[in-house]
Amino acid sequence: MNDKAGPKRNTGDRVFRLITPAALLAGLALALCWVLIFVYAPRESTLGLPQKIFYLHLPLAWWALSGFFLTFVASIVYLRTGKEQWDAAAAASAEVSLIFACSAVISGSIWARASWGVWWTWDARLTTALIMCFVYAGYLILRSLDMPPARRARAGAVFGIAAFLDVPLVFFSARLWSYIHPPSISLEPEMKLTLAACLAAFAPLWFCLAALRMKLDLDGRRLDALRAERLSREDRRS
Amino acid sequence: MLLRLNDIARFYGPRLVFSDIFLELARGDVLLLCGPNGAGKSTLLNIMAGLARPSSGTVLCDEELRISMVGHHSCVYAELSALENLRFWTGLHGLRLSDKELTGTLERMHLAAFAHEKAGTFSRGMTQRLDLARAFTVNPDILLLDEPASGLDEASLAVLRDETAAAAGRGTGIVLITHRPGELSFPGCRVALLENKRLRLYEDFDAFRERAN
Amino acid sequence: MLKAALIIARKDLRLTAERSAGLAQAAALGLLLIFLFSLSLVPGQRMSAQGAAAVFWMASAFCQVIIFGMLYGYEGNKGQKQGLLLAPIPVQSIWLGKALAGIAMLACAQALFIPAAVIFLGQEPGPAWKAGLAVILICDTGIAVAGSLTGALAHGQTGKESLLSILVFPLLAPLFLGGIRVGSSAFGGSDEATGDWLGICLAFDAVFTAAALPLFPFAYSTDE
Numbered sequence: 001m002n003d004k005a006g007p008k009r010n011t012g013d014r015v016f017r018l019i020t021p022a023a024l025l026a027g028l029a030l031a032l033c034w035v036l037i038f039v040y041a042p043r044e045s046t047l048g049l050p051q052k053i054f055y056l057h058l059p060l061a062w063w064a065l066s067g068f069f070l071t072f073v074a075s076i077v078y079l080r081t082g083k084e085q086w087d088a089a090a091a092a093s094a095e096v097s098l099i100f101a102c103s104a105v106i107s108g109s110i111w112a113r114a115s116w117g118v119w120w121t122w123d124a125r126l127t128t129a130l131i132m133c134f135v136y137a138g139y140l141i142l143r144s145l146d147m148p149p150a151r152r153a154r155a156g157a158v159f160g161i162a163a164f165l166d167v168p169l170v171f172f173s174a175r176l177w178s179y180i181h182p183p184s185i186s187l188e189p190e191m192k193l194t195l196a197a198c199l200a201a202f203a204p205l206w207f208c209l210a211a212l213r214m215k216l217d218l219d220g221r222r223l224d225a226l227r228a229e230r231l232s233r234e235d236r237r238s
Numbered sequence: 239m240l241l242r243l244n245d246i247a248r249f250y251g252p253r254l255v256f257s258d259i260f261l262e263l264a265r266g267d268v269l270l271l272c273g274p275n276g277a278g279k280s281t282l283l284n285i286m287a288g289l290a291r292p293s294s295g296t297v298l299c300d301e302e303l304r305i306s307m308v309g310h311h312s313c314v315y316a317e318l319s320a321l322e323n324l325r326f327w328t329g330l331h332g333l334r335l336s337d338k339e340l341t342g343t344l345e346r347m348h349l350a351a352f353a354h355e356k357a358g359t360f361s362r363g364m365t366q367r368l369d370l371a372r373a374f375t376v377n378p379d380i381l382l383l384d385e386p387a388s389g390l391d392e393a394s395l396a397v398l399r400d401e402t403a404a405a406a407g408r409g410t411g412i413v414l415i416t417h418r419p420g421e422l423s424f425p426g427c428r429v430a431l432l433e434n435k436r437l438r439l440y441e442d443f444d445a446f447r448e449r450a451n
Numbered sequence: 452m453l454k455a456a457l458i459i460a461r462k463d464l465r466l467t468a469e470r471s472a473g474l475a476q477a478a479a480l481g482l483l484l485i486f487l488f489s490l491s492l493v494p495g496q497r498m499s500a501q502g503a504a505a506v507f508w509m510a511s512a513f514c515q516v517i518i519f520g521m522l523y524g525y526e527g528n529k530g531q532k533q534g535l536l537l538a539p540i541p542v543q544s545i546w547l548g549k550a551l552a553g554i555a556m557l558a559c560a561q562a563l564f565i566p567a568a569v570i571f572l573g574q575e576p577g578p579a580w581k582a583g584l585a586v587i588l589i590c591d592t593g594i595a596v597a598g599s600l601t602g603a604l605a606h607g608q609t610g611k612e613s614l615l616s617i618l619v620f621p622l623l624a625p626l627f628l629g630g631i632r633v634g635s636s637a638f639g640g641s642d643e644a645t646g647d648w649l650g651i652c653l654a655f656d657a658v659f660t661a662a663a664l665p666l667f668p669f670a671y672s673t674d675e
Contacts, residue, residue, distance in 0.1 A: 079669055082291075131621050134621035135621045135622055142604070142618065157669065158666045158669050159604060162622065162659070162662055163622065165662050166625070166658075169651065169654060169655050170624050172654075174628070176648065177632070228253050229252065232253060232254075284533075284673065287533070289533055289536060290673065291674050305537050307533060307534075307537055311528045311529040311531075312528070312530045313530045315525070317469035317470060318465065318466070318469075326458065327534065330455060330535075330538040331538055332539065372534075
């Protein structure tokens, strides 16, 4: 929680060294996915072109959920160890995953419009994603409040844990709420391959965004510490 | 040994409040803790109480020990009467005291006449006395007092001194923050000065006065 | 733990009785919401059973925010919080005490909301009213269990943080969905899957109780 003030390097540095390769990998992989989506994968017979949203929608939702899980794990580790890099990891993961989840909700809404003619359906997965967007928006607002740093970190961790425990409850209640489910589309092998490629390609994207965000956060804290140290030095001199 | 602080340091955010703190408190000890404003006396008291964690170092203290504290902010609920306040806090400490016993406690703090008055109507000094009554009545092993003399008149100060001495006699270890150590010192008490991020210990008040001058 | 929790709950209810404005404010807000929603109806028209149940739970939700803000506000002064934390009791008994007091207060407010929904929203208690009462009990428990945890998070500081409790609304979504569906059947709406809903709400109670016990000490501490 309170590492000695000063420009101490964090153990997270090993992770941060992977940012550049991950970014390059993500760029190449996503470019390849674009080719796969529009050139390789066949056009779906009933839905036509809008079906291709699916290749973005699913990976977004998938990595958002995985990211929320990471926030959950990092929050537990933070409460156990009190090390601030876990707090930063939880926050960064939630932030990037929230963007992913919102994108998943928006793409899902467009999908619903194309396939059922409505902008919203009470599909369990879509509803869960929407409610989770609200929950994690609350999490980020909580983190942005003006509180003593240690208290904010603890409050964030408690909320981060409670939020993820809510996911299955929200999912099952949303499923019970409405029995409308999108008919499952039988995927052709080329579609499956494209989907798998997209799922994989979004992993380095998620990683480099979250790692960058975490690095930014930790650098900011280090800067604050340096500034405070300078101020107290000058204060002592005067 | 009731409490042992071993190489304690504390940061507030990135700022170092104090470090290299070693301290032991035994049964019947009275320690006066003084130092300039902002030196971290209250933070140190909170660390002793277990209400704040040190950034490094260890606090050794038996979980079973009862710790009672009178801080800057009183524990008194304004909407409850003096008696109800005492009954709540003693009840929470597992004590079932009769109204007579509770009134007796208030008596010692010169508050018996106001036993059924809402504590919100009390003056600062009365509130402080009620809070002290609460802290002494639960009969703690360790008693931590943060400037208990503030708001007290001469008569109440004498009561505080007597109660402190009596509690120490019963084996309570007492740490007491004060701006004017002379006011509350009595034979056998030690003095600790928290200054420039370090803690210096003096065997008694005279030694402290000599070296402080 | 239970004994200490009961002492704390009794103290909180005593304080609530003293500052009656607090609970009255919460109940008034809920009643006002129900009344305002009656304006969505053309005179003589009745609201659908599900609509009325939704309004009822929305009123309860806002009420909960005020109640738990108030309950933790009783230790608004740092000293009282320190006193509770230093008392030789499990920290969790504070959570439990506040949850118990919260249930009692929420139930008081809801005792006004039900007749208000009947009068303003044109409802009749249907044959499934027993399930309705059961779901109120189960949902109130869940709301109190989660509210007592998040109330401790929001507690402290300034007014802006009290808004924080509103952000926990989405966390309570499963309870609201269940409460609305079962409440709808209690107001004479269609009756389906009541048992499943009660199960989900009970699961919520269990999950959040299990989570609050280890998490509460972190949520409620003076270490900053």
